[in-house]
Amino acid sequence: MQRILYIEDDQDIGSWVKRDLEERGYQVTWHLSGDGAEKAVNASDIVILDVMLPGLDGFSVGRRLKTEEPDIPVLILSARTSVDDKLQGLDFADDYLTKPFHPEELAARIEVLLRRFQKQEPENYELGHLLIYPTHNRIESRETGEEIILTGKQYHIFQFLLRHPNQILTKEQIFEGVWGESFIEGDKTLMVHIRYLREKLEKDPTHPKIIETIRGLGYRVKT
Template sequence: MNNKSKVLIVDDDRNICELIGLYLQKEGFEVLYAYNGLNAVETFKMQTPSLVVLDIMLPGIDGWQVCREIRKVSSIPIIMLTAKGETFDKVLGLELGADDYMVKPFEPKELVARIKAVLRRYEHKDVDTQEVVFPNLIVNKSNYTIRLKGNLIELPPKELELLFFLASNPNKVFTREQLLEHVWGFDFYGDSRTVDVHVKRVREKIDLEGQPWQLKTVWGVGYKFEVK
């Protein structure tokens, strides 16, 4: 693990932020602070931290929404640190994409240990795992699994690879020819209708209703994985 990793601490209690920051700085981390939800999202987009420690009860938008906003664009680790200790809250946090969940009051040394552990898992995943994470959706290309709302969905390899490629490039439009090149490879001698058939099959198996992401047709061009 790189001890120069950048950690964003999001909490409206400045004393808690400073306490966590002191412990992390002693371990060689660079520390960023945000004291409300909107500032957290802005700081995340501008500074691209390696990990976020996130409170739930925040001024402006709450931690749940901050987590959703981050998961729209990134799979970087998030540790929820909050006074909300009910099982429902923990489950919701993990379903939204949090990697760990700690309840206040907390022991700073334990939090630092968890930060290190989560970063180790994440960095190991970057090497060995190809995975994209969005709200209610995880597509893992290393073990060819898809989870939708926590449930495993069965897709044939090429359908999964097509979804993985598009989801890895959110909001970017690809022509059918580009998708043939990237997903099937130069050695695939087929026509563009192959892409249409595979997109249709993915849509039939993945429930898109009400999701903040969609597999969209861009008429006259191709397809994109649209994230709202």
Template sequence: MKGYRILIVEDDLMIGELLQQILQQEEYYVRWEKDGREVMEHIHNIDLVIMDVMLPGEDGYQLTKRIKALGLNIPIIFLSARQDMDSKLHGLTMGEDYMIKPFDPRELLLRMQKMLEHQYGTYTQIKQLYIDGEHKRVYHEHLHDEVALTAIERKIFFYLYDHKDRILTKEHFLDYLWQLEDRNHNIINVHIQKIRTKINDINGEIIQNIYGEGYRLNTYMKK
């Protein structure tokens, strides 16, 4: 999932600008702070931190202590020019990873990806949506904008998701959801329309209506 929110805390303008540009190209949401003064104000909306160790004012370790003290389980990757083993071990004890400057951005991206997948799981992207099939959650563009589905809407959406790119008839839905003698097909249409509104799919590009047959969750489209 590329919609994660990444905080860069780096006072070196060249490194900060490079990281910001690379991460934005990779479709991450990026916030760049040149010191620690506003970090705590925004930390609750962050999924991963790239933290320089040597900063004006509070250093990266002090900021990390304050972040961890909030009970936030946010992965932190330290960047430092210090190559001695004591510095590495201290960084790995304080945070989740430690990289030495100068570094290859490709290595950083790979480490970030592995860390994010380990921390948050993997997601399926369909157009503007990020879908967590394991935990049955749907997000608009990033992890801090979950789509508020009701229990029945969630069941319908993930029934479609579990059978994505296959046509499901209204009989399929009724058998799965209710198994009642009173089989009102119209109630499926009502719930599908509500889901489409919530996921900004008014034109039915994601949840397609296959005329005379049923509905299909379409994954074959450009983002």
């Protein structure tokens, strides 16, 4: 899963950009300022950066991040549209997109930068006793080497949870993210799918370690 460090102080813009990118399969860490960005950048594949930030402005933050991690692309996302601002940004950044923008254009520019810098998902990674191959949509047991076959809907649910690691997701969020429809209170469809999914993924489905139930809140996959 490719990781985005997103630095934006506008709550409205930040929330919908984060949500849109997570729905596209990215893991997004959102900061409201440049504070802490230098510590977070080495765990990121790309940085999306606003210019007008509290404290240090985005140009200063971006230069520091690029000095810290020159091989991680930086995309400036700013309402400042003058040629001077763009030239100042592109002095260190790898792309500059002005607000307002269409989410499809932002997604396309992210993909171009990730390809250019060859930031790709790992061939596989471990999750408990599972070995997951994200690019091949394949899941294996590390203990037996056998492939675990999921139905299409089971895989979509699991992938949705994996796209939000360590985050508690409500039934409403999962249902709407997977089915694309509003969740109706009392509908047991998701619970049934989770039960069958656990029977395939968990060592002991009655005491799940992969897909945790957070009582009264929802579900979580811990990584």
